Amino acid sequence: MERKEFLRYSAMGIAGLTMFPANLFSKESIQSNGRLFPESLAYTIAGEWKEFEISVGIAIQELAPAMEIHTLAFNGKVPGPEIRVKSGDKVRVIFKNETELNHTIHWHGIYVPWRMDGVPYVTQMPVMPGKEFIYEFIAEPYGTHFYHCHWGTLLHMQSGMFGSVVIEDDDDPIKKQFPYDREYTLIYSAHDVNFIREELNGMIERMKERSYLMKKGRFDPERFNLFNTKEELLAAIEKGYQPPYLVNRRSSAELPVPNWFTVNGKSYPSTPNLYIKSGENIRVRLINAGTENHHLHLHGHDFWMVCDDGVPLPQPWKRNTVSLSPGKTYDIIIEGNNRGIWTFHDHDTRRVTNNGLYPGGNLLALIYEDLPVEERMVSSTGRMKMGNGQSMNLLPKVALDE
DSSP: OOHHHHHHHHTTSOOOOOOOGGGTTSHHHHHHHHTTSOOBOOOEEETTEEEEEEEEEEEEEEEETTEEEEEEEETTBSSOOBEEEETTOEEEEEEEEOSSSOBOOEEETOOOOGGGSOOBTTTBOOBOTTOEEEEEEEOOSSEEEEEEOOSSHHHHHHTTOEEEEEEEOTTOHHHHHSOOSEEEEEEEEEEOHHHHHHHHHHHHHHHHHHHHHHHTTOOOHHHHTOOSSHHHHHHHHHTTOOOTTSTTTSOSOOOOOOOEEEETTBOTTSOOOEEEOTTOEEEEEEEEOSSSOEEEEETTOOEEEEEETTEEEEEEEEESEEEEOTTOEEEEEEEOOSOSEEEEEESSGGGSOBTTBSSOTTOEEEEETTOOGGGGBSSTTOOOOOOTTOOOOBSOOOOSOO
């Protein structure tokens, strides 16, 4: 990997954030927490089109304090920026490839024309290094969706190439039924950091070789493992070609075994918190852009499930645990009716670990901003200790090993 590319994009990455108990409720902490959610991507108006620009580069991603990996990133961020538009908008996305790898963008759950679907060799050719592709579509249907790379999908998605798409409607059926002012987007993923490192390096080396051969006019379908038809593939096999999936070419499956689990690109204790006030409703958009099932459980509350894959449910229903499978999106409404600090986590606790150590992973909290200080004391008889740093004997603490 190119050092200059690492430096260029790492400066744009999201810095890790550990919330200390003494300032958890401060204005500064709440503002800092806001930076752990996807940022809406700005657009320009070009005639009838809302025009967005997205590039992909190599970045340094901090999963948790002192834990960094090299990864891929849309606009230098993991997850990529959020595209937020109105239903019926004409959307144009100028996608620029600033890596040495091929890429595409698939618009998951959105009714795009088939040539805009982002599947390499099926709807389009891959976007090669240094090239760009323009995606155009009408923003439909309403709801919570996401985008991701569809080239080398097993590697590129867990390497950070995903982001949210929110299609709004002025006549929002959810806001009518559950009035809310605040909403949060949570994008879940899983990462095998060793697989990412080895596969990225291997893919870059293969791309360098293929680019060299193409420049020299020495395109070889067998070297590229690319054929016009299945019949061409079968004919090549008869002549001695060995597909790359054969055991003698790839001795083991080498499938990723995730050891890091993230929400918005972060693992505990750097995960974002959900802030709420007594009597307030908040909307939470849940997106699974990874390969694992997440059984998300909220302590102290039931919540209303209001949308499934962006589609408003005709009859919202109450739950306190929801199974978020790969590719799914759910919208939930949390009602602020039980003041406190409450855990929101994966009940498959293997996903609440950092490299196998609990607690970690996709552990986060629902925090009532109006929780009185006396309710946050370590015990009812505990004494508040005020020092030069205004430190207080309060909950929660940051635990790295239980």
